[in-house]
Amino acid sequence: MITLHATEATLAEGKAPLKVVWVRKGELTPQGEVLDAHLGGFLRRAMAEAGFKGEAGESLLLASSEGSFLLFGLDEDIRATGGRLAQTLSKLAFPEVLVEALEAYPLAEGLLLGAYRFDRYKEKKEDKALALQLSGAKPEELDRAKKVAEGVFWARDLVNEPPNVLTPEALAEAALSLRALGIEVEVLDEEAIRALGMGAFLAVAQGSENPPRFLHLRYAPEGARERLDLVGKGLTFDSGGYSLKPTESMATMKGDMAGGAAVLGALKSAALLGLPVEIRGYIAACENMVSGRAYRLGDVLKTFAGKTVEVMNTDAEGRLTLADALAYAERQGAKRILELSTLTGSAVVALGEEVAALFATQEAWGKRVEEAARKAGEKVWPLPLEKAYREKLKSLVADMKNVGDQYGGAITAALFLSEFVTVPLVHLDIAGPAFAKKAHVLGPEGGTGFGVRTVLEVAQGLTEAA
Structure with a gap:
């Protein structure tokens, strides 16, 4: 089950076991740049070593003494990006994630739709709870998406x-x-x-x-x-x-x-x-x-x-x-x-x-x-x-x-x-x-x-x- 929460905290300021950092054509978003500066260039070095370009839906999971970070490639369609991210996060073991909102409403809609499951008739059901903090989102945007x-x-x-x-x-x-x-x-x-x-x-x-x-x-x-x-x-x-x-x-x-x-x-x-x-x-x-x-x-x-x-x-x-x-x-x-x-x-x-x-x-x-x-x-x-x-x-x-x-x-x-x-x-x-x-x-x-x-x-x- 996925829940969305609005927060004013940025990637550099916020606290979460995992932070999602957007990448578009090899470039970090402004929040990502600030976070990378805070980490002493850790993200860019990891991208260079892995040859990570940030193609749509491409991801790279990183761990450091400062926490865990998921570099994630942006799609031109922000809903599709949200859907891909939700499906990627479902395979990871983090109960709480901080993500930059970007276009908050379509991203939130994509996250929710991408997380959908129909397992009513299955003996084993997915019941993992995942809380997403959307940096810069407004509560009313997330409420509408829900x-x-x-x-x-x-x-x-x-x-x-x-x-x-x-x-x-x-x-x-x-x-x-x-x-x-x-x-x-x-x-x-x-x-x-x-x-x-x-x-x-x-x-x-x-x-x-x-x-x-x-x-x-x-x-x-x-x-x-x-x-x-x-x-x-x-x-x-x-x-x-x-x-x-x-x-x-x-x-x-x-x-x-x-x-x-x-x-x-x-x-x-x-x-x-x-x-x-x-x-x-x-x-x-x-x-x-x-x-x-x-x-x-x-x-x-x-x-x-x-x-x-x-x-x-x-x-x-x-x-x-x-x-x-x-x-x-x-x-x-x-x-x-x-x-x-x-x-x-x-x-x-x-x-x-x-x-x-x-x-x-x-x-x-x-x-x-x-x-x-x-x-x-x-x-x-x-x-x-x-x-x-x-x-x-x-x-x-x-x-x-x-x-x-x-x-x-x-x-x-x-x-x-x-x-x-x-x-x-x-x-x-x-x-x-x-x-x-x-x-x-x-x-x-x-x-x-x-x-x-x-x-x-x-x-x-x-x-x-x-």
């Missing part, structure tokens, strides 16, 4: 839970815990969902023994003048249905609710931070399974919006659940919507595993989300809503099909979603960055919590513009 990280951690935990544990009902129970933070949570059961006419959502859910749940959450602080509506994909497991996924693709499908997890994580952090903006969240939670009751290719479904959809691929299920959730959000008075979903493999083919695809029906809204993602340190890239591709979704028997041909799949999926709302919509296809297949600088293998920080930056931007 509250943002709490939302990211919760989103990661939800994604990392095994699918036999995190069923749609269990996801609803998790959402209900937000009531303790003053967030209104409404959970609709299968009967209520059917009464609303969410035929697309119910079709996806009908093959599973575990019943669906529709979640409507509302964070409404007093005095809020702006509103943000979020929709997150909530497939707690996706087998692909009769368009069955291969084993290697299905293995990570417990994470097909990462969009919904990001919505829940963002709501939690927003409440902890006390952001003065109303935020609503909508999640259609279900499983896509194979059974005698499962929906089939060729079925025609009637959506909440009244449009009909011909099913041509049961593994294109997320857009069906989202169609009903998006239309419901607009019915609830949404003026702008940000939707997050692990929607298509095509987005991963186009942009890889670290970049989300951004589609916007309104340029200004798209630019605002894109800028928020940049500030948050989450990588997104805008792709076009090419209207000509709408032809690929034409059906002979219904208003549209749920898939096009094999080309431009991320675009046709986004076009499909855009059919169900008239208000400005940003669709973030987070299929690549939502789940890490190997350890990375900001965390281990598994759920990343991607989107939580972007949503919070969007919400913060709305309050500043109000």
Whole structure:
């Protein structure tokens, strides 16, 4: 467990069993220079003897009569530096560390995110406590980083839970815990969902023994003048249905609710931070399974919006659940919507595993989300809503099909979603960055919590513009 504390003490003045000294391209930072002078040039001599240049993430542990020092190479991305440092410190046996804050907030965020672990189901757990003193940081910066990280951690935990544990009902129970933070949570059961006419959502859910749940959450602080509506994909497991996924693709499908997890994580952090903006969240939670009751290719479904959809691929299920959730959000008075979903493999083919695809029906809204993602340190890239591709979704028997041909799949999926709302919509296809297949600088293998920080930056931007 890692804890962060602000201190005014410099590296030369402070007391700690280990002091981290930043190095960038062979040069010490000003605090490092003062410390080295205090040590009689010990650090620079050690660097020269070891040939240490301070490449990003490179480290050199030193010991002297004055204490222990960790020379550490700075990355251009300060969050990444924090994540790398947290992972390096976890392998050392120091209970307390003093580190120069530099850019305090992103460094603190990186330190916290990089230290994340999910070991709930392991017999042996990491329980080592590590206290970090950040020289020059302000307490409010560290407090904000902690509250943002709490939302990211919760989103990661939800994604990392095994699918036999995190069923749609269990996801609803998790959402209900937000009531303790003053967030209104409404959970609709299968009967209520059917009464609303969410035929697309119910079709996806009908093959599973575990019943669906529709979640409507509302964070409404007093005095809020702006509103943000979020929709997150909530497939707690996706087998692909009769368009069955291969084993290697299905293995990570417990994470097909990462969009919904990001919505829940963002709501939690927003409440902890006390952001003065109303935020609503909508999640259609279900499983896509194979059974005698499962929906089939060729079925025609009637959506909440009244449009009909011909099913041509049961593994294109997320857009069906989202169609009903998006239309419901607009019915609830949404003026702008940000939707997050692990929607298509095509987005991963186009942009890889670290970049989300951004589609916007309104340029200004798209630019605002894109800028928020940049500030948050989450990588997104805008792709076009090419209207000509709408032809690929034409059906002979219904208003549209749920898939096009094999080309431009991320675009046709986004076009499909855009059919169900008239208000400005940003669709973030987070299929690549939502789940890490190997350890990375900001965390281990598994759920990343991607989107939580972007949503919070969007919400913060709305309050500043109000």
